[in-house]
Amino acid sequence: MIKTLSKQIKGFVKESVLTPVFMILEVVFETLIPLLMASIIDDGINKGDMNHILFVGGGMVLCAIGGLICGILGGSFGAKASAGFARNLRRSMFANIQTFSFSNIDKYSTAGLVTRLTTDVTNLQNAYQMILRMCMRAPTSLICAMVMAFIINAKLASVYLVAIIFLAIVLASLMKFTMKYFNQVFKKYDDLNASVQENVSGIRVVKAFVREDHETKKFSKAANNLYKLFVKAENCMVSVTPIMQLTVYACIIAISWFGANMIVGSTLTTGELTSMLTYCMNILMSLMMLGMVFVMITMSAASAKRVAGVLNEKSNLTNGENPVKNVPDGSIEFKDVYFSYNETGAEPVLDDINLKIKSGETVGILGGTGSSKTSLVNLIGRLYDVTSGEVLVGGRNVKEYDLEKLRDEVSVVLQSNVLFSGTILDNLRWGNENATEEECVNACKLACADDFIQTFPEKYNTFIERGGTNVSGGQKQRICIARALLKKPKILILDDSTSAVDTATDAKIRKAFAEEIPNTTKLIISQRISSVQNADKIIVLDNGKISGVGSHDELLNKNDIYTEIYEAQTKGSGDFDAKGEM
Incomplete structure (x- = not known):
């Protein structure tokens, strides 16, 4: 120490x-x-x-x-x-x-x-x-x-x-x-700060549900525990x-x-x-x-x-000797992959995953909550390492690549979208700091973000508040998609990143992707059948295992889980969006 x-x-x-x-x-x-x-x-x-x-x-x-x-x-x-x-x-x-x-x-x-x-x-x-x-x-x-x-x-x-x-x-x-x-005492400081952070970040929810008294009591309890320890x-x-x-x-x-x-x-x-x-x-x-x-x-x-x-504390994800600095293409392969967040023998969240995705394919990933859809795609950009097995990108194990170069070629639009304080252009250039304004506009057109940005008085110089609180959820998602596109990646992962977008806009985004970036491998995680039904292949996950792989029609004929979700959405009895085909 x-x-x-x-x-x-x-x-x-x-x-x-x-x-x-x-x-x-x-x-x-x-x-x-x-x-x-x-x-x-x-x-x-x-x-x-x-x-x-x-x-x-x-x-x-x-x-x-x-x-x-x-x-x-x-x-x-x-x-x-x-x-x-x-x-x-x-x-x-x-x-x-x-x-x-x-x-x-x-x-x-x-x-x-x-x-x-x-x-x-x-x-x-x-x-x-x-x-x-x-x-x-x-x-x-x-x-x-x-x-x-x-x-x-x-x-x-x-x-x-x-x-x-x-x-x-x-x-x-x-x-x-x-x-x-x-x-x-200092452990209690953590609890106190956590209470403040949670309350301030969620202040709109607190006020919407009139829970100010509850939050005040919770904070007072944390402050009182700190007081008692300090007194001792x-x-x-x-x-x-x-x-x-x-x-x-x-x-x-x-x-x-x-x-x-x-x-x-x-x-x-x-x-x-x-x-x-x-x-x-x-x-x-x-x-x-x-x-x-x-x-x-x-x-x-x-x-x-x-x-x-x-x-x-040192990162457990490091480059090996002489790391590869060029990703040849966007092909992806999972070989006998097992993955667990806890390395002490906990039950794996991904179990015996074997999968091949060709470069340029559009792949839909479907499954219920907790089926490990996000865990699967996190392994591609090596945000986590597999517990056993191999993940290959461009024909090579992801562990062989330079981390920075690999992640430059694997662009992810996360499930929880994050914007930083600054102008829209500042946020877009997180994808490519040297991007011109014209390149930013083109990316926003692909992501169907240009239409609403043009309605702002200052357009692309509009200031985004911390956390993107002055734009809607759907607008935030489209800006994040445009930001990912500016990286010009070989692999684009959309992790349920159009959930706040209406189905018509969702269809336009998918159509633009198919026409404008055909050579980019696209992985689309979604709860909507309509978002993935025209994909080259659809992967159905169930409790960390692959339940089925195939086209929309193939899965309707042979996969019970996919059929059940489809019927629930098309009949309007499910909690998924039922409209918006491409």
């Missing part, structure tokens, strides 16, 4: 080194001041030597100025180093998340990743600044003050040694208890300050008592006692600083584990 996080200091090593250097110099200057003060009392005031007082006093002023300058520089470099560390953490986490396969992403909730990028990184930033400044300053101040105190009077200085041992035992015991609670953790931490103060005052009383007896016995001077009391405060203030560092490190330890977990 420490090794992983330490790599993120890159670019701010100089600041990370200079911060503790200046903090140590500040401590050195501060440590000299009590020693000079003792000299003023014993050799200046007691002997009436004004020159000595002025000379040593000047030295104290220079030490104070030196300490001030070092403190300012240490704080400045520390702030820059910790802010840079946090920036690098966020960049590295976000960049690594972009490399995740779907199976990697499945391990983390969206809210959990957001918490890691925000709250957890902020905790680490604060902790890193404390480590650079206080973790160097406090021990150095403690050691310097202890050394000077033992030089002045070893017997009296042993009081500090007892105090340090006592506090070390107390802090170690508290850390053991608080770590357990803080580990739970903080109850352990609050005892640090009173124990520290008790130790400080006990030391001052002990030093004053034993020191006064030594002065009476002529084994200690007044100046030395004054220095000892000052060093007492230095030592105990250092211990209090260490206590603060202890609190911060305890809180950030749980955050460090969570952040390091994301940084160390």
